[in-house]
Amino acid sequence: MTNAMPANRWKRVVVKLSGEALMGEGRNGLDAPTLARIAGDLASAAATGVEIAVVVGGGNFFRGIQGADKGIERARADSIGMLATVMNGLALEQAIEAQGRQARALSAVPMPSLCESYSRRAALHHLAKGRVVICAGGTGNPFFTTDTGAALRAAELSADAVLKATQVDGVYTADPKRDPAARRYDVLTHDEAIARNLAVMDTAAFALARENGLPIVVFSIREEKAITAILMGAGRATYVAP
Numbered sequence: 001m002t003n004a005m006p007a008n009r010w011k012r013v014v015v016k017l018s019g020e021a022l023m024g025e026g027r028n029g030l031d032a033p034t035l036a037r038i039a040g041d042l043a044s045a046a047a048t049g050v051e052i053a054v055v056v057g058g059g060n061f062f063r064g065i066q067g068a069d070k071g072i073e074r075a076r077a078d079s080i081g082m083l084a085t086v087m088n089g090l091a092l093e094q095a096i097e098a099q100g101r102q103a104r105a106l107s108a109v110p111m112p113s114l115c116e117s118y119s120r121r122a123a124l125h126h127l128a129k130g131r132v133v134i135c136a137g138g139t140g141n142p143f144f145t146t147d148t149g150a151a152l153r154a155a156e157l158s159a160d161a162v163l164k165a166t167q168v169d170g171v172y173t174a175d176p177k178r179d180p181a182a183r184r185y186d187v188l189t190h191d192e193a194i195a196r197n198l199a200v201m202d203t204a205a206f207a208l209a210r211e212n213g214l215p216i217v218v219f220s221i222r223e224e225k226a227i228t229a230i231l232m233g234a235g236r237a238t239y240v241a242p
């Protein structure tokens, strides 16, 4: 971990939680022990007093781009992807509450019979009460991802950082799952991430974070209590500094 990370000064963070992380060692869907482990970490993180909003992905169920490759109209495929994030959001809400911490899933795609709709005001209200806020449905628009959703929510909620909880332990010179020679960065800038096409997050997310002066911390959610560790300035991660 880099000393550059001013973790313990953060008051509010947005955690981008990989949907794929929720499937554990499975091939898709939700793995109950993994869900409980991550929910426990989020509950511990909230217990430190830092306000936690989670933007949850949907890659364990569906990604729009894959649907489009199979012939589903892209906007419709993205709608299915957004629904996938709501499924994850509802599961996460219940798993966090099972850990004794209040949580509220707020969907950017209104589904009032399932959960509250997302609004900035509602999110700030629940955060002030110490609840973990789960932002589901991404941005609510097709042609975006939950990475961009995380940068957007972080900007509008005046968060101090985006914590990208993913499958790899940082940003590499190339995708480490495909290139065993890829080297890991400790620190880099948004400009460098964009210029080098580092696909750990999409360019729109890096650009939105850069424009709003938001640091991004990329780390592996496979580690025990990884989110809590990052809040304490510990753990292995790449710090993307504005």
Ligand SMILES: Nc1ncnc2c1ncn2[C@@H]1O[C@H](COP(=O)(O)OP(=O)(O)OP(=O)(O)O)[C@@H](O)[C@H]1O
Residues within 6 Å of the ligand: 017, 018, 019, 020, 021, 056, 057, 058, 059, 060, 146, 147, 165, 166, 167, 168, 170, 171, 172, 173, 174, 175, 176, 177, 197, 198, 199, 200, 201
């Ligand atoms: N330069 C890079 N450095 C690190 N990881 C990279 C890089 N390029 C591509 N990746 C890949 O990006 C992935 C993370 O991004 P992605 O948003 O696709 O998945 P995710 O965080 O698991 O979210 P979800 O499952 O919800 O879609 C990593 O698992 C890694 O394999």
Ligand SMILES: O=c1ccn([C@@H]2O[C@H](COP(=O)(O)O)[C@@H](O)[C@H]2O)c(=O)[nH]1
Residues within 6 Å of the ligand: 019, 056, 057, 058, 059, 062, 063, 064, 065, 077, 078, 079, 080, 081, 082, 083, 084, 085, 137, 138, 139, 140, 141, 142, 143, 144, 145, 146, 147, 149
């Ligand atoms: O703002 C958004 C966010 C997401 N989507 C769709 O959902 C899936 C799942 O999200 P991931 O970020 O890939 O985990 C995504 O592939 C899109 O199809 C969206 O349309 N708008």
